[in-house]
Amino acid sequence: MGELGVEHFLSLSAALFIIGMMGVLIRRNILIIFMCVELMLTAANISLIAFGWQMHSLDGQVFVLFTIAIAAAEAAVGLAIILALSRRVHTVDVAEIHELRD
Amino acid sequence: MMTTSETTPSVADFPADYPSTGSLSISEDRTLDDGSHLITLNMGPQHPSTHGVLRVILKLDGEVIVDCDPVIGYLHRGVEKLGESHRYAQVVPWTDRTDYVAAPLNNLGCVMAFEKLCDLRAPERAEYWRVIMAELSRIASHLVWLGTHALDIGALSMSLYCFRERELILDIFEAFCGARLTTNMMEIGGFSRPIPPALPGMIRDFLKIFPERMKEYAGLLDANPIWLARTKGVGVITQEAALSYSLTGACLRGSGINYDIRKAMPYLVYDRLDFEVPLGTYGDVFDRYLVRMEEMRQTIKIITQALDHVEKMDTPLMAYESAYVIPPHKGTMTTAEDMQRHFVWVIKGFSPPVGEAYVGIEHSKGELGYYVVSDGSSLPYRFRVRSPDFVNLGVLPHLAQGAMLADVVALIGTIDIVLGSVDR
Amino acid sequence: MPWDLIIFYMLAAVCIAAALGVVVATNPVHSAIFLVLCFFNVAGVFVMMGAEFLAVIQVIVYTGAILVLLLFVLMLVNPDDLPEFHQGKPVQRVVGGLLGLILLLEIAIAILNREVVGVTGTATPEAIAAVGGNTQAIGRLLFSDYLLAFEVVSLVLTVGVIGAIVLALPERLGEKVVQRKGTISLGHARGVDMEALGEGTPEGEAPILSGRGGFAKASGGRKLVMTNDPDEYTGA
Amino acid sequence: MDEPIWLKFIVAFVIMNVLLVGMAYMTYFERKVLAAFQDRMGPTRTGPKGLLQPLADGAKLLGKEDLIPGSADKWVFFFAPLVVFVTAITSVAVIPFGTSFDVAGQTINMTIADLNIGALFVLAISSVGVYGIILGAWASSNRYSLLGGLRAAAQVVSYEIILGLSLVGIFILTGSLNLGDIVAEQSRTLSIGPFEISNWFILSQPLAFVLFLIAAVAETNRAPFDLPEAETELVSGFHTEYSAFRFSFYFLGEYIAMIVMSLFASTLFLGGTDGPGSDSHVLLGILWLLLKTILFLFFYVWLRATLPRFRYDQLMGIAWKVLLPLVLLNIVVTAAVRLAVNS
Structure with missing residues (x-):
């Protein structure tokens, strides 16, 4: 570990991804789940750039650009759904939303 | 939304949680049927733009106003009751304190009722001077x-800019009666003091300056897209609404109803x-x-017309022949x-x-009415002030519903209230 | 220890701490603040990998737009609808933690034992500097090899925006008010008459910077009706 | 980037302090200009011609009681003003105050951080500044503040788009996001027939310039786009509950953001340090930049003195229905012209 290598970035990416995943599993507030999903996406982005950085390739960065764009669209739609949910069923607790299905 | 029906709906016709005015409290937030959460x-x-101490409780859905409830009374000083415990001539100064931005107009209404x-x-000459002062006061109020x-x-x-020009008018008032804000200018029976010789000149100066300044105001606002956007189509009062809320003044005439007391019942x-x-x-704000x-x-x-006319006149200013008018001051120094x-x-x-007696005059804000009952004593038995902005303010909830938060200040401004007059 | 390693550890430490904060914070707004902090440091990590353009995009899009929107929604949503600290049921918590640990182990093994099988690309730092920098290099790649993907992504974004608008649009309809003119006058038999008057159409939304209404018109392009007679009807 | 790091710190330190003093006197400038607009005197009592007024204001602000509402979120409440201040002052790092010059054997680069993505950096930082407003508004637990925060969030996100896209034309013409390159591009003189005109982007991108100005005013929350703090509606909006030291950070942040936005606009559209004699004398270049900046600052004050405030829905309507199509049109036209000229 004497030199800054791709392992460092991958480890960081893994840590962020797992924290995000645990957040999704543990929390019930839909907004926090949303944030954790964003965290996981970012973790994936770090990996993509890290590999590209190691292999002297820019493809990883282009992928990340697309990911960010898709994440923006996802955020817009997701947040709109949350807003609509809050208006219609008065909760953003996923467990309760689940119960409202039937 | 106003509904016109044959019978007045009673309280029982509405569900308990019907959003009506006068029922709002600041402690409860409410959720609408469609799920919108009301703040x-x-x-x-x-608040800097409620023109004094008006309190408005608003229920907001985001920025849109669902319900609005004006709460008044923070400046109530009991002017009507004070009027009933003072002798007639002493009541006039109290009226200064109702609509304090246009005191001479208040004085005028009160004095005319008496x-x-x-x-x-x-006398005719005094009436011309009353018109001049009242109209100057109207400009001061509109400014x-x-x-x-x-x-x-x-x-x-x-x-x-507006207060710069208002200063000129207040200077004229000061030259005329010695006071600027609470003028106590009108007296029962005319004017007991002579008109200062410099006064017509001051008024002429003002008449020369003011139209130019009016052009400046209009230039700054009339052609301004933002001003148009903020005022056009905002706070529309239909004619039905204007009549059913008994609006007067510019609020009524803005909706296209031709009612100006100076024309309808000339005084x-x-x-x-x-x-x-x-x-x-x-009928919108614009x-x-x-x-x-x-x-x-x-x-x-x-x-201009009144001044042209009155400057040629040399008749008395005070109806001294009446017993109800203060006797001339001049003789008090010489004869017992x-x-x-x-x-x-x-x-x-x-x-x-x-x-x-009831006298309604065209105040700058609408019909200012004074109703006096005399039981033959030296105090009024009943002294009632129909202040125009108190009545006009009633339309605020009607206007505010469905408007946006930023419109509320425009609406309060367009009704043109002075809380001293609303609360009295 | 070299400088870049120290900086990386600093960034990574803050990043992970902030990420933990996102998950643990009781208040969603605090979570969002931690997420902003985390993304900022991720941007720093991007810079360390030579992805300056993406670092800035990360800040502009994620922190500047997505999280602002998130905070916006957080403030719009009724606070009562937000469960205060609904940790999952104990089973959920244990399973979540366990799965996370297993995944961490797997990934750790993968990272430590991995071999490079790909072919080294051509985008060496020298090559990137030759085309003018990271931004230019990405731009060239984006508009040559990835042009189709780029177009598809723009389409997705457009659809996303429209979808969001449709979802969040409240159903409100403006009411049209028909305007009339009339008079009340003591000189008139009924006092009020509004029948004989022409109907005006109300002005809708006032024009801003548009042709209608326009600039610099006297009286805002509107005329007042002037009347001299109290009994005069002021219609058409 | 060859200069030693301590020299960088000195340059940064000097520029930052100049900026802070400039901010203080920006308030004085605003009050005086506003007073002139409104037919009054402005500050006259503190020092000659009221010149010490900013210092007095500062001393007063620091001496006030620092109130924190009981129901406020203390940490966020504490943290939010700093965000506004820090982000405002950070963006100045990429503004080129001239090219490098040599003093005592050291080459001093007049840009603190000569980033390749300088223009985007300014945008990114200014988009982060809104957190200070939103979080401060939320932490105050005051409804006026909350509404101000909501307005700020929607406004900044919308106008950020216009701000960014209005610069795309410049990027197309320059081929670089580096502010130094953009200034260099504008320093060229074009000869059209017998005339020699400078290549300032205000001439080739007039529409973008207008759009940028509108968006910049909205981005800095100044009149007529000062909805988040609209004092006549929201009673100062997001900083209703702030006082004393914390309030002064918001205040500093707002004015520094204005100055930085003006510097940014001068750099992008008015040739930055370019001007007669700026090639040979670095200081003359800085002077030109300052003059242009003051021009923009005057524009800010002018707007404030003249225009009423927009309503929230109108603000949004303008951004999405008027400005966005225009800014896209500008990009398309610029790209087409560039293509036509190149081929």
């Missing part, structure tokens, strides 16, 4: 309205003066703005009889005949 916003009584009670009329209304909507400089010498009444077409601006121009016309008469009038006041 309660308590606006005032300490004169009607005593069946007495001021405060314009300045604060524009300031509320965000045009910062407007207020300073003083208004029937001898040539002026026009502006009427709006759409129409009321245009109406008031045009009123100021017409007022200039009125003052005059001094006694004066003394008795001042100490005991006068007792008008038993009866009642």
Whole structure:
């Protein structure tokens, strides 16, 4: 570990991804789940750039650009759904939303 | 939304949680049927643009107002009750304190009510001077309205320009009666003091300056897209609504209803003066703005005519022949009889005949009515003030529903309230 | 220890701490603040990998737009609808933690034992500097090899925006008010008459910077009706 | 980038302090200009011609009681003003105050951080500044503040788009996001027939310039786009509950953001340090930049003195229905012209 290598970035990416995943599993507030999903996406982005950085390739960065764009669209739609949910069923607790299905 | 029905709906017709005015409290937030969460916003009584101490409780859905409830009474000083415990001549100064931005107009209404009670009329020359002072006061009042209304909507400089011109009018008042704000200018029976020789010149100067300045205001606001966007189509009062809320003044005429007391029931010498009444077409904030601006121009016309006329006159200013009028001050220094008469009038006041009188005048804000009942004593039995902005303020909830938060300040401004007059 | 390693550890430490904060914070707004902090440091990490353009995009899009929107929604949503600290049921918590640990182990093994099988690309730092920098290099790649993907992504964004608008649009309809003119006057038999008057159409939304209404018109392009007679009807 | 790091710190330190003093006197400038607009005197009592007024204001602000509402979120409440201040002052790092010059054997680069993505950096930082407003508004637990925060969030996100896209035309013409390159591009003189005109982007991108100005005013929350703090509606909006030291950070942040936005606009559209004699004298270049900046600052004050405030829905309507199509049109036209000229 004497030199800054791709392992460092991958480890960081893994840590962020797992924290995000645990957040999704543990929390019930839909907004926090949303944030954790964003965290996981970012973790994936770090990996993509890290590999590209190691292999002297820019493809990883282009992928990340697309990911960010898709994440923006996802955020817009997701947040709109949350807003609509809050208006219609008065909760953003996923467990309760689940119960409202039937 | 106003519904016109044959019978007045009773309280029982509405469900308990029906959003009606007068029922809002700041402690409860409410959720609408469609799930929108309402925020309660308590606006005032300490708020920069509620024109004093008006308090408005708003229920907001985001920025849109669902419900609005004006709460008044923070400036209530019991002017009507005070009027019933003072002798007639002493009541007039209290009226200064109701609509304090247009004190001479208040004085005028009160004095005219008392004169009607005593069946007495001021001399013609005094009536001309009353018209001049009342119309100057109307401009002063409209300038405060314009300045604060524009300031509320965000045009910062407007207020300073307006107060600059208002200073000129206040200087005229000061030269005329010695006071600037609470003038106590009108007296029962005319004017007991002579007109200062410099006064006509001061008024002429003002008449020369003001139309130019009016052009500046209009140039700053009329052609301003943001001003148009903020005022056009906002706060529309339909004619039905204007009538059913008994609006008067520019709020009524802005909706296109032709009712100006100076024309409809001419008092003083208004029937001898040539002026026009502006009427709006759409009844929105911008129409009321245009109406008031045009009123100021017409007022200039009125003052010019009245001044031209009165400067040639050399008749008395006071109806001294009446017993209800304060005796001349001049004789008190030389003869005992005059001094006694004066003394008795001042100490005991006068007792008008038993009866009642109502006089409504066209105040800058609408119909200002004074209703006096005399039981033959030297104190009014009943003294009632129909203040125009109190009545006009009633339309605020109607206007505010469905408007946006930023519109509320525009609406409060367009109704043109002075809390001293609303609360009395 | 070299400088870049120290900086990386600093960034990574803050990043992970902030990420933990996102998950643990009781208040969603605090979570969002932690997420902003985390993304900022991720941007720093991007810079360390030579992805300056993406670092800035990360800040502009994620922190500047997505999280602002998130906070916006957080403030719009009724606070009562937000459960205060609904940790999952104990089973959920244990399973979540366990799965996370297993995944961490797997990934750790993968990272430590991995071999490079790909072919080294051509985008060496020298090559990137030759075309003018990271931004230019990405731009060239984006508009040559990835042009189709780029177009598809723009389409997705457009659809996303429209979808969001449709979802969040409240159903409100403006009411049209028909305007009339009339008079009340003591000189008139009924006092009020509004029948004989023409109907005006109300002005809708006032024009801003548009042709209608326009600039610099006297009286805002509107005319007042001037009347001299109290009994005069002021219609058409 | 060859200069030692301590020299960088000195340059940064000097520029930052100049900026802070400039901010203080920006308030004085605003009050005086506003007073002139409004037919009054402005500050006159503190020092000659009121010149010490900013210092007095500062001393007063620091001496006030620092109130924190009981129901406020203390940490966020504490943290939010700093965000506004720090982000405002950070963006100045990429503004080129001239090219490098040599003093005592050291080459001093007049840009603190000569980033390749300088223009985007300014945008990114200014988009982060809104957190200070939103979080401060939320932490105050005051409804006026909350509404101000909501308005700020929607406004900044919308106008950020206009701000960014209005610069794309410049990027197309320059081929670089580096502010130094953009200034260099504008320093060229074009000869059209017998005339020699400078290549300032205000001439080739007039529409973008207008759009940028509008968006910049909205981005800095100044009149007529000062909805988040609309004092006549929201009673100062997001900083209703702030006082004393914390309030002064918001205040500093707002004015520094204005100055930075003006510097940014001068750099992008008015040639930055370019001007007669700026090639040979670095200081003359800085002077030109300052003059242009003051021009923009005057524009800010002018707007404030003249225009009423927009309503929230109108603000949004303008951004999405008027400005966005225009800014896209500008990009398309610029790209087409560039293509036509190149081929």
